[in-house]
Amino acid sequence: xxxxxxxxxxxxxxxxxxxxxxxxxxxxxxxxxxxxxxxxxxxxxxxxxxxxxxxxxxxxxxxxxxxxxxxxxxxxxxxxxxxxxxxxxxxxxxxxxxxxxxxxxxxxxxxxxxxxxxxxxxxxxxxxxxxxxxxxxxxxxxxxxxxxxxxxxxxxxxxxxxxxxxxxxxxxxxxxxxxxxxxxxxxxxxxxxxxxxxxxxxxxxxxxxxxxxxxxxxxxxxxxxxxxxxxxxxxxxxxxxxxxxxxxxxxxxxxxxxxxxxxxxxxxxxxxxxxxxxxxxxxxxxxxxxxxxxxxxxxxxxxxxxxxxxxxxxxxxxxxxxxxxxxxxxxxxxxxxxxxxxxxxxxxxxxxxxxxxxxxxxxxxxxxxxxxxxxxxxxxxxxxxxxxxxxxxxxxxxxxxxxxxxxxxxxxxxxxxxxxxxxxxxxxxxxxxxxxxxxxxxxxxxxxxxxxxxxxxxxxxxxxxxxxxxxxxxxxxxxxxxxxxxxxxxxxxxxxxxxxxxxxxxxxxxxxxxxxxxxxxxxxxxxxxxxxxxxxxxxxxxxxxxxxxxxxxxxxxxxxxxxxxxxxxxxxxxxxxxx
Numbered sequence: 001x002x003x004x005x006x007x008x009x010x011x012x013x014x015x016x017x018x019x020x021x022x023x024x025x026x027x028x029x030x031x032x033x034x035x036x037x038x039x040x041x042x043x044x045x046x047x048x049x050x051x052x053x054x055x056x057x058x059x060x061x062x063x064x065x066x067x068x069x070x071x072x073x074x075x076x077x078x079x080x081x082x083x084x085x086x087x088x089x090x091x092x093x094x095x096x097x098x099x100x101x102x103x104x105x106x107x108x109x110x111x112x113x114x115x116x117x118x119x120x121x122x123x124x125x126x127x128x129x130x131x132x133x134x135x136x137x138x139x140x141x142x143x144x145x146x147x148x149x150x151x152x153x154x155x156x157x158x159x160x161x162x163x164x165x166x167x168x169x170x171x172x173x174x175x176x177x178x179x180x181x182x183x184x185x186x187x188x189x190x191x192x193x194x195x196x197x198x199x200x201x202x203x204x205x206x207x208x209x210x211x212x213x214x215x216x217x218x219x220x221x222x223x224x225x226x227x228x229x230x231x232x233x234x235x236x237x238x239x240x241x242x243x244x245x246x247x248x249x250x251x252x253x254x255x256x257x258x259x260x261x262x263x264x265x266x267x268x269x270x271x272x273x274x275x276x277x278x279x280x281x282x283x284x285x286x287x288x289x290x291x292x293x294x295x296x297x298x299x300x301x302x303x304x305x306x307x308x309x310x311x312x313x314x315x316x317x318x319x320x321x322x323x324x325x326x327x328x329x330x331x332x333x334x335x336x337x338x339x340x341x342x343x344x345x346x347x348x349x350x351x352x353x354x355x356x357x358x359x360x361x362x363x364x365x366x367x368x369x370x371x372x373x374x375x376x377x378x379x380x381x382x383x384x385x386x387x388x389x390x391x392x393x394x395x396x397x398x399x400x401x402x403x404x405x406x407x408x409x410x411x412x413x414x415x416x417x418x419x420x421x422x423x424x425x426x427x428x429x430x431x432x433x434x435x436x437x438x439x440x441x442x443x444x445x446x447x448x449x450x451x452x453x454x455x456x457x458x459x460x461x462x463x464x465x466x467x468x469x470x471x472x473x474x475x476x477x478x479x480x481x482x483x484x485x486x487x488x489x490x491x492x493x494x495x496x497x498x499x500x501x502x503x504x505x506x507x508x509x510x511x512x513x514x515x516x517x518x519x520x521x522x523x524x525x526x527x528x529x530x531x532x533x534x535x536x537x538x539x540x541x542x543x544x545x546x547x548x549x550x551x552x553x554x555x556x557x558x559x560x561x562x563x564x565x566x567x568x569x570x571x572x573x574x575x576x577x578x579x
Contacts, residue, residue, distance in 0.1 A: 176233030
């Protein structure tokens with residue numbers, strides 16, 4: 001690689017990092033609970049101890065998740081915590097820095113994903129305009145803007161996958177033998193430069209350890225590499241190359257597996273293998289369907305369109321017939337399309353589906369679509385020294401505008417209240433008189449995991465409780481007990497007055513009288529009815545009045561989350577006695 005090329009890459013990487021840092025702190029909305037409860041909550045506990053108040057869900061208590069992911073953010077918390085001790089800032093600012101630390105790290109991770117998407121496109125396409133369009137599609141993707149800077153394991157998985165694909169020895173496995181014969185410099189590159197292959201295997205291994213379904217992508221690529229299914233030209237594989245591949249796969253895979261096992265041993269306190277536990281609980285015990293079922297065509301009719309947005313026509317055309325100029329290029333792109341097809345097909349067989357489960361395919365979509373989009377929107381220059389000229393500008397501006405509007409609404413408006421709520425509670429706690437802080441107690445009456453928890457409440461001495469939604473681990477699949485199971489949040493919404501009277505504020509483990517109740521506006525009539533019209537509620541001697549509320553978007557697919565989010569203060573009333 002020339003010095004000029006290195007400088008160009010550095011300039012691009014720096015620019016992409018700046019864009020993703022702006023992106024990270026521009027997104028102020030809530031998307032899905034896993035961003036917090038499968039990453040930041042265990043990271044918070046890892047950084048600040050078991051008494052820090054972090055909420056560890058059942059997946060962590062049963063070792064379904066790899067500790068490698070939260071370790072990254074726990075390091076960010078510790079660096080921020082120790083670093084702010086030397087800064088002349090108050091406790092409020094210090095807390096804000098610690099809370100924001102994971103977003104900074106995730107922005108770097110997202111930027112690396114964008115960078116390696118561009119680098120892989122440069123490796124595949126000799127035309128710089130095509131590779132530039134791959135980066136353009138990546139940066140102007142509404143989904144990428146909305147999700148890449150969120151601390152999902154899928155976000156890290158996506159970056160690891162595209163990094164592994166960049167370092168993957170495409171030419172050695174999927175090239176054409178006669179091309180290599182004509183150009184000896186291309187021969188035996190994995191013998192001469194095994195470093196790239198090792199990086200590829202290690203990144204792929206960690207992606208699989210984080211999300212076992214990532215294995216589908218790699219099984220598809222390896223299958224095509226060895227069978228030459230749908231490929232052109234004679235195979236460049238030799239016995240020597242196969243030996244090197246197996247040797248490096250065993251060595252690098254063992255290193256990645258060893259790091260994972262040791263990390264999990266240190267985190268959980270005993271030897272365990274989360275990918276196996278994940279498969280056992282989600283597949284064998286069929287617990288994934290507890291969080292929803294989707295039709296088999298979900299990824300085809302919803303997943304791919306949501307990922308691709310306005311680039312969907314180019315993605316579909318590229319999946320059907322990749323735009324290629326050489327046999328080697330055709331083989332690489334066809335392998336990518338087959339990896340997409342196998343992954344989508346396999347994941348479609350699983351009942352529980354989410355768009356982010358196919359998120360690692362987005363960089364592949366953008367690389368496949370890039371030459372078609374470039375040809376549609378630009379005119380090739382007469383000489384290579386001149387930049388291409390735009391055409392069909394109205395369609396280009398429309399496509400960009402749609403992505404900007406979608407990303408802007410989702411990032412700034414839709415479901416912004418959950419983050420505002422916990423931020424308000426955190427600041428209220430900080431402003432509370434020191435003598436009264438121990439008495440502050442917040443009760444969250446809303447669908448479980450509707451807000452971030454300790455990663456945003458921050459203070460371990462801030463007492464709070466939220467409704468839970470533990471799955472029926474004790475039940476067998478397809479049994480009446482499983483079908484009739486109702487978690488705590490379900491029971492509240494099934495019969496709010498009964499739940500509050502006979503469960504939450506009754507019995508030995510009853511809840512103390514909260515200082516504040518947080519929820520969606522629809523529960524206010526139930527609160528008044530309970531506190532003012534039931535004997536259990538009247539005996540608590542309080543009623544509620546709203547002290548804070550926030551807009552939460554124009555719509556929500558869950559009726560329980562409809563309307564504004566509200567914080568009610570409990571205020572004393574004259575105690576009534578039953579006659």
